[in-house]
Amino acid sequence: MNGAPAAMDPIRRLCVIGVGLIGGSLARALRAAGHCGEIVGCGRGLHNLQRAVELGVIDRFETDPAVAARGADMVVLSVPLGAFRSVFAALLNHLADDAVVTDAGSAKQCVVDDVRSVFGMIPPFFVPGHPISGTEQSGVDASFAELFQGRRVILTPLAETSGHAHGRVQTMWTRAGADVVDMGVRHHDEVLAATSHLPHVLAYSLVDTLARMDDRAEIFRYAAGGFRDFTRIASSDPVMWRDICLANREPVVAALDAFGQNLGLLADAIREGDGERVLSVFEHSKRSRDNLYRE
Amino acid sequence: MNGAPAAMDPIRRLCVIGVGLIGGSLARALRAAGHCGEIVGCGRGLHNLQRAVELGVIDRFETDPAVAARGADMVVLSVPLGAFRSVFAALLNHLADDAVVTDAGSAKQCVVDDVRSVFGMIPPFFVPGHPISGTEQSGVDASFAELFQGRRVILTPLAETSGHAHGRVQTMWTRAGADVVDMGVRHHDEVLAATSHLPHVLAYSLVDTLARMDDRAEIFRYAAGGFRDFTRIASSDPVMWRDICLANREPVVAALDAFGQNLGLLADAIREGDGERVLSVFEHSKRSRDNLYRE
Numbered sequence: 001m002n003g004a005p006a007a008m009d010p011i012r013r014l015c016v017i018g019v020g021l022i023g024g025s026l027a028r029a030l031r032a033a034g035h036c037g038e039i040v041g042c043g044r045g046l047h048n049l050q051r052a053v054e055l056g057v058i059d060r061f062e063t064d065p066a067v068a069a070r071g072a073d074m075v076v077l078s079v080p081l082g083a084f085r086s087v088f089a090a091l092l093n094h095l096a097d098d099a100v101v102t103d104a105g106s107a108k109q110c111v112v113d114d115v116r117s118v119f120g121m122i123p124p125f126f127v128p129g130h131p132i133s134g135t136e137q138s139g140v141d142a143s144f145a146e147l148f149q150g151r152r153v154i155l156t157p158l159a160e161t162s163g164h165a166h167g168r169v170q171t172m173w174t175r176a177g178a179d180v181v182d183m184g185v186r187h188h189d190e191v192l193a194a195t196s197h198l199p200h201v202l203a204y205s206l207v208d209t210l211a212r213m214d215d216r217a218e219i220f221r222y223a224a225g226g227f228r229d230f231t232r233i234a235s236s237d238p239v240m241w242r243d244i245c246l247a248n249r250e251p252v253v254a255a256l257d258a259f260g261q262n263l264g265l266l267a268d269a270i271r272e273g274d275g276e277r278v279l280s281v282f283e284h285s286k287r288s289r290d291n292l293y294r295e
Numbered sequence: 296m297n298g299a300p301a302a303m304d305p306i307r308r309l310c311v312i313g314v315g316l317i318g319g320s321l322a323r324a325l326r327a328a329g330h331c332g333e334i335v336g337c338g339r340g341l342h343n344l345q346r347a348v349e350l351g352v353i354d355r356f357e358t359d360p361a362v363a364a365r366g367a368d369m370v371v372l373s374v375p376l377g378a379f380r381s382v383f384a385a386l387l388n389h390l391a392d393d394a395v396v397t398d399a400g401s402a403k404q405c406v407v408d409d410v411r412s413v414f415g416m417i418p419p420f421f422v423p424g425h426p427i428s429g430t431e432q433s434g435v436d437a438s439f440a441e442l443f444q445g446r447r448v449i450l451t452p453l454a455e456t457s458g459h460a461h462g463r464v465q466t467m468w469t470r471a472g473a474d475v476v477d478m479g480v481r482h483h484d485e486v487l488a489a490t491s492h493l494p495h496v497l498a499y500s501l502v503d504t505l506a507r508m509d510d511r512a513e514i515f516r517y518a519a520g521g522f523r524d525f526t527r528i529a530s531s532d533p534v535m536w537r538d539i540c541l542a543n544r545e546p547v548v549a550a551l552d553a554f555g556q557n558l559g560l561l562a563d564a565i566r567e568g569d570g571e572r573v574l575s576v577f578e579h580s581k582r583s584r585d586n587l588y589r590e
Binding site for chain 1: 377427428429430431446447449482485486487489490491493494495496497498499500501502503504505506507508510511513514515517518519520521522523524525526527528529530531533534536537540541544547548551552553554555557558559561562565566568570573574576577578579580581583584585587588
């Protein structure tokens with residue numbers, strides 16, 4: 001790599017494709033950390049990009065990924081998973097020699113499949129990644145520099161991934177405040193299906209179920225604080241979550257099946273008035289969660 | 296009613312049976328509002344009762360409901376639903392002439408059945424009630440005077456309920472800061488099954504499902520902010536919630552069935568890669584929730 005920046009060097013020009021909650025927050029965090037020079041945004045929503053410039057999140061924007069990535073030594077994809085393939089296709093043959101490419105997609109096998117099918121191989125400069133953070137908000141207005149502070153970022157480097165690219169991406173997320181860990185692609189997708197994708201599907205389905213009931217006006221009127229927290233993630237971006245569910249289909253369906261089966265047993269216990277069985281599930285659950293969030 | 300207090304009069308002696316989050320918060324709120332004289336607590340956990348005295352939530356306590364209710368013009372049951380019948384039995388023939396009795400149970404038909412079976416009738420002095428508030432915390436240490444501020448309390452008075460008792464209970468909750476509304480027993484139980492009991496069962500079942508997976512350590516390690524909010528209610532008191540599920544069994548099972556069916560359709564859509572159907576559910580859900588919490 002002739003003259004390529006070392007792993008710890010600041011980013012010369014960052015190209016963020018998809019300047020939403022994640023992309024915008026990463027740009028803000030790296031700017032605040034003094035870890036990058038110019039920041040070029042790219043996306044399809046002109047209004048959002050203009051707003052990103054106004055907010056000082058990006059220096060300028062382009063709507064064509066090929067133009068946006070010109071001369072960038074770090075390119076981050078933070079668009080819905082359904083858009084990855086077309087972004088990769090646009091980037092093909094337009095990346096700088098020293099460009100490292102990474103992403104913030106919530107599922108990783110689909111991203112690896114997309115990059116392989118577009119590039120005909122796993123490019124050594126590509127490091128699949130996933131910051132475990134976010135809120136139900138979306139768009140650049142929701143972004144903030146502290147989003148990744150103390151949060152985990154999972155990288156799923158492949159055999160083909162260069163150590164240099166891996167190091168550059170590790171440094172970037174570390175400078176953004178995150179704890180970076182490596183994981184296998186398949187393992188990532190299964191863990192996230194259980195812990196993130198499944199709860200989103202349940203929250204969406206619950207609100208949808210209630211909103212279809214004849215009584216819905218009354219039902220929503222008497223929703224208490226617990227309901228607000230429980231359904232918060234049902235206010236997340238529907239397109240992003242549709243893409244996640246389809247892209248990570250197999251693990252998501254497996255998690256849904258496991259949940260459905262377990263819920264069915266619990267419903268049976270309630271139906272049969274089996275208080276002992278109901279209590280044991282509730283106690284096991286409370287114990288597990290309390291252990292998880294014991295401060 | 297010879298010399299009985301008028302609907303708007305302060306409570307002379309309040310007897311709170313079950314000095315936990317709800318009972319303790321009610322005592323604190325009424326004290327703060329100057330709406331009651333002496334407050335007598337009752338319960339089975341001696342430590343909790345002593346703590347309630349230390350905190351100034353109650354003036355003194357008794358462990359026998361019959362003794363605790365002596366001379367009280369307002370008796371509030373805020374124990375798990377499974378304990379109602381034995382408390383009613385203990386109170387029988389030990390209530391003051393001017394006593395009004397109400398409760399804070401999360402289901403109402405079961406309470407009405409219990410009171411009827413113990414008293415042989417619906418006593419005119421009994422007003423079934425349910426404050427729509429609470430947190431995942433329990434015990435008197437979690438109680439606070441502002442818990443009911445701006446929250447709704449649903450009363451489900453029956454044909455037999457005296458207007459005087461109804462008025463006394465309305466005044467009590469209003470003075471505690473709540474908005475009081477009336478509703479039919481059956482309607483209450485169906486609405487709450489959908490909006491409160493169903494989400495609790497789902498949260499418990501989700502955490503239980505994940506905690507049974509081989510990968511559970513990893514799964515919980517990578518749980519993000521959304522998971523914490525989504526599962527908060529799974530840290531609620533298991534005994535209280537077992538009792539609610541069994542006491543309100545029929546509406547809870549009906550809500551679970553409706554949810555299970557809807558979730559099954561969504562799972563099919565994901566399995567089949569039907570993005571349009573998945574997106575329409577997610578969009579409908581987001582729209583419904585955003586409307587609900589539009590500030």
